[in-house]
Amino acid sequence: MGAKPSVWVVGTFDTKGDELTYLAGLIRQAGVPVLTVDISTRGTASQADLSAFEVASHHESGADHVLGGSDRGAAVIAMGQALRRLVDTRCKAGSILGVLGIGGSGGTSMLASALHVLPYGMPKLLVSTLAAGNVAPFVDVYDIMMFNPVTDLAGINRLSRMILANAAHAMVGMVQHTVPQAAADELPAIGLTMFGVTTECVQAVSRLLGTDYDCQVFHANGTGGRTMESLARAGLLRAIVDITTTEVGQHLAGGVCDAGPGRLAAAAELGLPWIGSVGALDMINWGARDTVPSHYGDRLFHTHNAHVTLMRSTARELARAGEHLAARLNQSPGIVRLLLPMQGLSAIDRPGAPFHDPEANQALFSAIERHFVTTTRHKLEILPWHINDPEFAMALATTVRSVLAQ
Incomplete structure (x- = not known):
């Protein structure tokens, strides 16, 4: 039986x-x-x-x-x-x-x-x-x-x-009732990470790659990043396109979109190609405004909606996130391409927007440049665009194609 x-x-x-x-x-x-x-x-x-x-x-x-x-x-x-x-x-x-x-x-x-x-x-x-x-x-x-x-x-x-x-x-x-097969099911699958404030970039990259890759987008809300890495460990992803690494900063600062200490570990463990950026590291997420820990009372906040409050990351927090990100990526035996958008990390981090703070961002960039170890397989690209600029999306998509053609 x-x-x-x-x-x-x-x-x-x-x-x-x-x-x-x-x-x-x-x-x-x-x-x-x-x-x-x-x-x-x-x-x-x-x-x-x-x-x-x-x-x-x-x-x-x-x-x-x-x-x-x-x-x-x-x-x-x-x-x-x-x-x-x-x-x-x-x-x-x-x-x-x-x-x-x-x-x-x-x-x-x-x-x-x-x-x-x-x-x-x-x-x-x-x-x-x-x-x-x-x-x-x-x-x-x-x-x-x-x-x-x-x-x-x-x-x-x-x-x-x-x-x-x-x-x-x-x-x-x-x-x-079995799931109907789609043509995209035959394409190599890649995992992309997205926040509302990096949607323009991720959607543009998905459009640029969608004819040749099955683009699976994960909400970088803690669970989303862990899910993507779980799929990678299950052998279901050809590469990780980690545009929105906000979960790294969330973990270090205690935000609600914390994916835990193992975020970024899958690429290091598997040697899976990793192409990514620093999307939404300018913010730490909390629930409604009255749920924010009291010791953060003097920080800069932005109300995303009635249930989500965003807190601007400080230079110190960004430096720590940059060091952590670089250290994780250095451990990978696979191909790594880290692209830095020098003009802003999210939709609300640009001139005139509430989280525009080039000095804080520079602390992130400097920490990455200081700790990221460049090799023949690991490369850092510093680009003069905002993360949601079409040129940055094109650079990401071009890099993905180049890496996966190797």
């Missing part, structure tokens, strides 16, 4: 058996094969195709490590690890069409980690009582659909019956 490719319906059958059986039945009625999987941490017998003991046995320390203790928290963590290993193994064997999981806080934590090992594009649907809150820890950089059950997952009622049916039919639709 289970060798045939199937949709996996996963959850704790000891507490949510009725809901899981209902979901599996609807999917089977639609003509899609199903494998039910129990991740109950009590290990009690259930009607699932794969029992909790079978799942737990995939833990590197064995089933007893998962089911043999009295600490529920430890058991939940261990079961999540076992499920992840099981899903990874069966997915690589071609046994999984998609995964539909349901859970409260414990179930969601076990399921999310397992969904992360599935390839991009494979249907991943998680019905979770946490779906109306902050889902970032569960979705992370993956294409997971989280579904709010509205009521708790504690039996079938007139509302849950309808909502769970929608989840089951959504999974059926994703599995039965």
Whole structure:
């Protein structure tokens, strides 16, 4: 049982058996094969195709490590690890069409980690009582659909019956209807980073390259940069065109668009061609104005909208960002091309605009020139344009073509 490719319906059958059986039945009625999987941490017998003991046995320390203790928290963590290993193994064997999981806080934590090992594009649907809150820890950089059950997952009622049916039919639709192939799917994929204030540049570069490359644009909001680097590590990108490296400055200053300390690491790890710039490093993002930390009270701010406040980066912050950027890029064994727009870093960093500050920008440029190590494979280009000037976009596109032709 289970060798045939199937949709996996996963959850704790000891507490949510009725809901899981209902979901599996609807999917089977639609003509899609199903494998039910129990991740109950009590290990009690259930009607699932794969029992909790079978799942737990995939833990590197064995089933007893998962089911043999009295600490529920430890058991939940261990079961999540076992499920992840099981899903990874069966997915690589071609046994999984998609995964539909349901859970409260414990179930969601076990399921999310397992969904992360599935390839991009494979249907991943998680019905979770946490779906109306902050889902970032569960979705992370993956294409997971989280579904709010509205009521708790504690039996079938007139509302849950309808909502769970929608989840089951959504999974059926994703599995039965394949994605139409497009001509762009045959082109080499490149990842580009963009902010609203670098949109002109990124869109122009995409137009210039779009006939020969599948241009995948990522919002440099923290998650976006990490997602792009995750795709690079998965072998899904031919090159990184990192026009908007604001996430580096955000991380160093504590802004809300922080991609973490690993930003820029993918190119260094993989030797992947990296062509980029310093877009939007002139700003640090916060939420609404009243969420900005009080110790920044005397700084220059610009209200982007009711929920986003921009803070102008200082010369000191930019120097630190430049040093960090250069140090990261120096580590790459691959081709690196860093292009500097000397006339401004964003749409609001030009004469007459609120963040125009050439002296602060010079601190960034000077730090990069001081720390960036030029080699036959690593080159720095200083250009007399603003980042959103057509000439700068052309220079970027020309560089991408030149690098990828090598």
